[in-house]
Every structure is written in structure tokens, then in C-alpha cells.
Amino acid sequence: MSGYTLTYFPFRGRAEPIRLLLADQWASWTENEVQTADWFSGKCGLKKNTVFGQLPRFQDGDFDLYQSNSILRYLGNKHGISGSNNQEKALVDMVNDGVEDLRQKYGRLIFMEFETGKEKYITDLPNQLSAFEKILSQNSNGTKFLVGDKISYADYNLLDILHCHLDLDPNCLSTFPLLSAYVERLASRPKLSEYLKSEKRNKRRITPKHQ
Ligand code: GSN
Numbered sequence: 001m002s003g004y005t006l007t008y009f010p011f012r013g014r015a016e017p018i019r020l021l022l023a024d025q026w027a028s029w030t031e032n033e034v035q036t037a038d039w040f041s042g043k044c045g046l047k048k049n050t051v052f053g054q055l056p057r058f059q060d061g062d063f064d065l066y067q068s069n070s071i072l073r074y075l076g077n078k079h080g081i082s083g084s085n086n087q088e089k090a091l092v093d094m095v096n097d098g099v100e101d102l103r104q105k106y107g108r109l110i111f112m113e114f115e116t117g118k119e120k121y122i123t124d125l126p127n128q129l130s131a132f133e134k135i136l137s138q139n140s141n142g143t144k145f146l147v148g149d150k151i152s153y154a155d156y157n158l159l160d161i162l163h164c165h166l167d168l169d170p171n172c173l174s175t176f177p178l179l180s181a182y183v184e185r186l187a188s189r190p191k192l193s194e195y196l197k198s199e200k201r202n203k204r205r206i207t208p209k210h211q
Contacts, residue, residue: 004029007046007057009036011205012160014068014103015056020156021072023195025079031200032057036208069100069157076153084148091147095135096154102128103161106168110209122169126176129165132158133176142178151186159186164206 004022008015010033022029034055038044047053051066058064058071060078065071076082076092083089105128109121136142145151146158162183165172173180187196195201205211 003061005032005059006030007032007034007059008055009034009039009208011208011210012201013056013207016163016204017153017157017160018056018058018068018071018075019201020160020192020195021075021079021081021153024151024156024189024192025075025081026191027079069096072096072153072157081150081152083152084150088148088152092152092154095132095146096157098131098135099154099157099161103157106161106164110207114209118168122172125165125169125172129172129176129179133179136178136182142182155186159183167206167210 004027006015006018006022006029008031012019019029021027034044034046039047039055042048046055050057054066056068056071057066058074060074065074073082073093073096083092105121109117113121132146133142135146139145139147140149145155147154159182162173162179166183173183187193
């Protein structure tokens, strides 16, 4: 077997940063879409055959990988976008861990406390996003990427979680000029722009909780 295969549910979720990376890096991949009902009924036996009982799953030929951040890091290393030296690599990992922390908070809101917690979450959001504005400001005055001169796997992860938050609160970046420009800049990269406008992306909801 050769080529990339991404197995996930019919929404963007934790597969989307991987898709952004693959699209922007001109990689082609096959989508293996698992219906949630089939997954939970055990019909396809997929859940019990995964390493942690969860998706996404990523296959590179016969190589099989789970955990979305490990998949991002693997692709980052393979495509030369995980930092240009040991210090940059460590910073890319650090920022990606920061995105993961925010993604977990976002997931808790969406899946567990949306009705009761949305207002408080949005009020507190500047405190969460300011760290990323500061990180950008410390690299080429925010005109490039999170780390160094090249895009990294952490940029795709940040772009995706910012898209999720813009859906939650379209004004959430209004006090962050660098993050606002960053989202525009990344989203206008030719391959990313093509993917972001594509039907296959737009037919997928952000999470199963979204309409
Ligand atoms: O990043 C990762 O891949 C893991 N640390 C988390 C994966 C995960 O949470 N997968 C969910 C779908 S994404 N979130 O909502 C999953 O596979 N849920 C189905 C299940 O049976 O747990």
C-alpha cells in the first residue's frame, strides 16, 4: 500500500489541522470516512482495532499512526516543516502544545458546557489568545510564522483552532492585529485557499455539535 490515508468521522475536528498541512504541502491523500453510528455500534470493528480506541488514524503506506499531534509532528518532520534546528523544533513543539491546551478547553466548552459556559468562555478568550499574539510579535514582528522563517506544523494547528474560535465569536480577533493578519495571510496561500474554499471541506461541520 502506498500513499497517505486519513481515517476520521464526517466532521473537521482533530483531522482538520492534518488536512490543512497536507493541502498546503501539495500532498494528496485518501479520506476514509467512518460514520459515527457505525463506529459506536462496533459494526466495522474499527474502534477496537485502534491503538487508543479513537480517531484520527493516519496511514503512510504500511505505517500506521494515531494521536493527532503525533501525526502532525510526523508530517512536519517528513515535509521539513518542524523547525530548522533543535531550538526551533523545541519552540514549534511548545507552541503546538499551547494550541493543544486551547483545543482541550474549546472541546470542553463545545461538548460539555455549551449552554452554560459560552458567555464566560468568550469573555475569557482574549486571555487565551494573547499568548499567541505575543509569540507572533516576537518573530519578525508578527509578519511571518509562529517560529522562524518557514511555516511549521504548529501553524496549521493554530490556524485551525483560530477558525474554530472565529466561528464561535466572529469578533474574537478584533483586538489582535497580528493574529488577524496571520489568519488572512495563511488562508491566502494558494493551496490552502483552494482547500478552504473546496466543497469537501465546507460540507464537513466543525464538530458533531455544529449544525
Ligand atoms: O489527538 C488525538 O488524536 C487524541 N488525543 C484524541 C482523539 C479523540 O478525541 N478522538 C475522538 C474524536 S475527536 N473529538 O471529539 C474520538 O475518536 N471519539 C470516539 C471515541 O470512541 O472516543
